[in-house]
Amino acid sequence: MSGHYHHNYGTIRAFSANLFFLIRHSRASLLGALSSAFEWYDYALFGYFTTVIARLFFPSTDPMTALLSSFAVFASGFAMRPLGAIIFGYIGDRVGRRHALVLSLALMALPTVLLGLLPTYEHIGIWATYTLVLLRLLQGLAVGGNYGGSFIVTIENAPKGYQSLAGSLATFGTLGGLFLGSSAAFLATTYLTETDLYQFGWRIPFLLGGFSGFVAYMIRHFIPDEQSLLTTETNLHHISHNDNIPIRQIWQHHRESVLKAIGIILIDGVGIYLALVFMATYATVFLKLPAAYVLAISTAAMALLVVCIPFFGYLGDVKGARKILRYVSLGFLILSLPLYLMLIQNPTIGIFAILQIIFAILIAAAYGVLPVTVVGLFPKNIRYTATGLAFNISVAAFGGTAPLVIIKLIDITGALWIPGVALMLVGMISFFCLIRCKQDYL
Numbered sequence: 001m002s003g004h005y006h007h008n009y010g011t012i013r014a015f016s017a018n019l020f021f022l023i024r025h026s027r028a029s030l031l032g033a034l035s036s037a038f039e040w041y042d043y044a045l046f047g048y049f050t051t052v053i054a055r056l057f058f059p060s061t062d063p064m065t066a067l068l069s070s071f072a073v074f075a076s077g078f079a080m081r082p083l084g085a086i087i088f089g090y091i092g093d094r095v096g097r098r099h100a101l102v103l104s105l106a107l108m109a110l111p112t113v114l115l116g117l118l119p120t121y122e123h124i125g126i127w128a129t130y131t132l133v134l135l136r137l138l139q140g141l142a143v144g145g146n147y148g149g150s151f152i153v154t155i156e157n158a159p160k161g162y163q164s165l166a167g168s169l170a171t172f173g174t175l176g177g178l179f180l181g182s183s184a185a186f187l188a189t190t191y192l193t194e195t196d197l198y199q200f201g202w203r204i205p206f207l208l209g210g211f212s213g214f215v216a217y218m219i220r221h222f223i224p225d226e227q228s229l230l231t232t233e234t235n236l237h238h239i240s241h242n243d244n245i246p247i248r249q250i251w252q253h254h255r256e257s258v259l260k261a262i263g264i265i266l267i268d269g270v271g272i273y274l275a276l277v278f279m280a281t282y283a284t285v286f287l288k289l290p291a292a293y294v295l296a297i298s299t300a301a302m303a304l305l306v307v308c309i310p311f312f313g314y315l316g317d318v319k320g321a322r323k324i325l326r327y328v329s330l331g332f333l334i335l336s337l338p339l340y341l342m343l344i345q346n347p348t349i350g351i352f353a354i355l356q357i358i359f360a361i362l363i364a365a366a367y368g369v370l371p372v373t374v375v376g377l378f379p380k381n382i383r384y385t386a387t388g389l390a391f392n393i394s395v396a397a398f399g400g401t402a403p404l405v406i407i408k409l410i411d412i413t414g415a416l417w418i419p420g421v422a423l424m425l426v427g428m429i430s431f432f433c434l435i436r437c438k439q440d441y442l
Contacts, residue, residue: 084144
């Protein structure tokens with residue numbers, strides 16, 4: 001027992017030492033985490049305030065129709081993310097990482113603030129709905145340029161042997177942003193009356209999203225500029241001197257790696273949105289659990305997830321990132337359906353809390369090692385574009401549409417276990433792609 005205690009203490013002490021060393025010696029790691037946090041706070045607010053937005057911008061006599069319409073707009077932002085990855089990927093690979101991050105953060109700040117100022121359907125009719133869709137599309141374009149890019153900045157600027165931990169700080173920021181969004185929804189729901197919430201309270205978190213512009217300012221001034229990365233790549237004999245377009249190089253030489261990465265990233269896209277973000281709606285709408293308790297537990301689970309991410313990033317450097325990710329995939333494959341069936345058979349706050357804690361730990365492990373796993377699949381001169389494409393195609397095609405598809409399937413079939421089957425399939429696909437990954441360019 002004593003030896004086990006000292007082993008655990010030594011592991012925690014080593015993790016703490018590595019983390020403090022990285023933060024002190026890599027300013028890019030801290031700014032990359034802040035970039036992810038504010039980008040995803042802005043982007044996730046729409047998901048947490050879906051029921052409010054449904055009533056204010058999609059009036060309908062059928063609440064389910066309004067909810068589906070709201071989630072359709074939520075999914076529309078994801079559709080723009082691959083385009084954002086291509087546009088900002090070109091900038092990141094050919095002009096510099098810093099420029100791409102600054103532009104994506106500035107683009108995110110504007111529509112988020114405007115959404116907080118947007119008149120509702122009651123005031124300007126259908127134009128409110130059209131404008132809402134446009135702003136969501138701009139948000140999707142912006143996050144497509146940031147997601148993946150912040151991972152690359154932190155990992156490429158990290159000392160050797162600290163790359164998994166560095167990448168975990170970017171996902172720490174990502175989930176930190178989701179946690180802030182969840183906290184904003186919880187505080188607004190708990191401390192405002194329903195009238196105040198629908199009149200003005202929901203707008204406040206969106207207006208605060210303008211702080212992402214301040215993070216862009218910090219990145220512009222504290223991360224050094226870069227030369228074009230085309231001339232620094234070592235394997236240019238595979239690439240024509242006249243071919244300076246990253247997306248073309250990816251299509252010719254790295255299609256299989258992108259497909260593998262898309263499959264691996266399903267744990268990110270589908271996992272986080274079905275197991276945590278969408279669970280608040282699932283538990284309140286379909287299981288009739290009290291909204292205040294559900295949001296409190298979801299927020300606590302998100303906090304647990306965020307806190308654990310850097311520790312798993314450290315373990316990725318010590319034990320191997322791909323090895324840890326394979327265990328996570330098996331966890332999704334084996335546990336997802338039994339956990340959902342347990343909740344459906346006994347829909348209580350206690351069982352809901354158990355499910356959230358288990359998924360929070362699994363996703364924390366995935367987020368700790370996923371960035372370095374995916375970034376390592378691609379050479380440096382096309383890395384920003386390829387990583388962004390893989391993350392954003394996976395999340396756009398499957399993660400962004402998952403809540404909408406699941407709601408529709410449950411509405412048609414009445415089968416509440418469908419999310420558990422979806423997460424089980426995610427684990428199976430991710431594990432298959434992981435065992436086929438051989439190359440590592442880091």
